[in-house]
Amino acid sequence: MTTLVVCLDRTDDVGRKTGLRSPVVGWEAVRALVTDVGLADPEDSGVNTLLESLRVAQNLRDENEEVVVAVVSGDHESMVSADRAVAAQLDDLIADYDPDSAVVVTDSAEDERLIPIVESRVRVDSVDRVVVRQARDIESTYYLLKQFLADEELRQTVLVPIGLTLLVFPLLATTVGPATGAAAITTVIGLFLLYKGFNVDELLTRFARQTRESLYSGQVSVVTYVVAAGLTFVGLFVGALGVSNLEDTAGVVIPTTRFAFDSIPWLAMAALTASAGRLLDEAIGDDPIRTSFLNLPFLVVAVSLVVRGFSAYFLEQQHVIDPFVVPAYELGILSNERFVMGTGERLALFVVTAIVVSLVGAQFASSVSGSNEGVDRPDGGTDGGAATGESASDAAVDPDPGDGPDAAPDGEAGPVSERPDPELTDGGADANANPDSSRTRDR
Template structure:
């Protein structure tokens, strides 16, 4: 019989790390190969009781676990132990293989179960040396339980050569990059927008407008964000398929946008002329309380009307389509209306004419009204269209 030192140890199902050896090199006549499953995957997923002794039974256990959960690394450890068993057999050793398991929650009960199964295996097969196969450090915490009963020849960790999750992540990443480049729905935003910014910046520099390039680029970026945020691009696309809901949505977007622009111009016109004539820097003008208060006073009413026009158009569009989303559209309008008075009070605070407690009171009242309105609307539509209508709505 060959000596242990002459055995070529190459347990390598995918990649093997033989990182430690315990005990002196000596002659072993009977060797037991232990495969440790500390969290009892073989019992929970495979439905098998341990200990499992013998090559054929271990092959069955590994196959069963692989069928139930192909990604479980314990499958690799089981077949790695079988490979180690075969190599011992080929070298002429009297060898046996056994699979022992703990419990799902590990701990003292799990280690006690492993201890009992080790004693059971050694009672059936009286080995004088053991090889421990595991798939990681967690299973290897049970090594002292074996070491106290039989000399350990070697500890071998079976490591998967390439993690499937990493490989899958790269595949998903490549797929999404391809979508961003070749799918018109995404490329127009992720490629078209940066392309427009680069072209604009380049032309501005060529024609000597480098100072205006940044402002122009920011304006383009802001316009693109507004178009995407309010689905204006989709609404324009629906013009090729004329429907009442599509026309209402497009009209409300354009009307609301024009009113919002008018509110900005109206706010600028409310700024006292003497401030423009004072030759102050742009920073001083922007941070001036009089400027902020005057601009907000002239802007808020028209701004709220413009936003309400857009929200009302969305509400009518969804109502024509019979969509349950009208619940959220109504709540948007309610919340927008309830924010109008607090915004006016905030404007008064900027000019130091208001009372902060009035603002707090308005916000609390608005919150209460919002909760009541939301409760009423959801209850109304739940009774009218059934609870499932709300549950399965995709927003």
């Protein structure tokens, strides 16, 4: 078993300091190279890397393994040329010595990027990274900072807010005071963290993409969404106007209830408009209308009735709004005197109406989805039933399949030209001969 102990030098530090060309192969050649590199630059960590390569090779030889130690260098002009030079040198080493495995020795994260090139040519059993003991913490910190600064997204997320804070805080401290400036910066940082934590940027990107696709496809829901947004603003304005007309009341319960009471009709109309547009898009499309879109308008009406009923109940209890009065009317034999409905009766009427509307919506959605399935399958049955119906209609067209030149032999129904291939069905001869064949094809 031959093991290649290869020392990687991506930037060709060895060649620039000694003037030697790589690869340098052999125990004595690498040992002499240690002296040359050490005399050229005693502070270079490459000396330790070369010594580590010799130590690994010596340990493998002590275990009675055939070892080839080599130093492979790249090119300092560009990373692409450096990687290609290392690949060419590895190809020559593998062609000359035919190693079964390799042990890679490096001294930096830059050199470790060559490991995939080695792995693509020979099996790598071990990677030995040499770090000078006196500078272990400093070098590790350096490479961590280098990797951190190489990540563009991480730089924008961390360094940009810190830089803006350091720039804005002195301005705010000199104009509005240190306390106000620190409070403002803390608020902005908190909003930024919430923005990133809730993935608001992804939500906005998805919303913009969906809006663009809706505009290009000409969907009706685009117009209805705009109308729904307008109705929503009207509802918020009406609710705020109703709160402003209240007399001075302690607490926030009554104003909130008044806002819900006044704004819920407009908000319900906005939701109905948006759901109607979505329903029209589903109806125009080729796919069947889903049950959830059919039931959504009824659900919106039911929820709005419940919210309106409970808000009216609390407001009427506090004498903010007048009781509900049923006016007198006379329609033929039907007549009614003026009737004042109590708070409980009013709430019960709204709740019962909401339940009835929701039940009607569920029944309507179920019946429409059932009719859609009937349109997709005219016989109203399963696919197997449809196939049976087709065969029955074929039999009705040709009641006597035994007559004529195209009659099927052995009493089979249908002409020979229209008889299905037994290899393509589960009822043919192959399926009868091998019952597991159909299951094999299904899988």
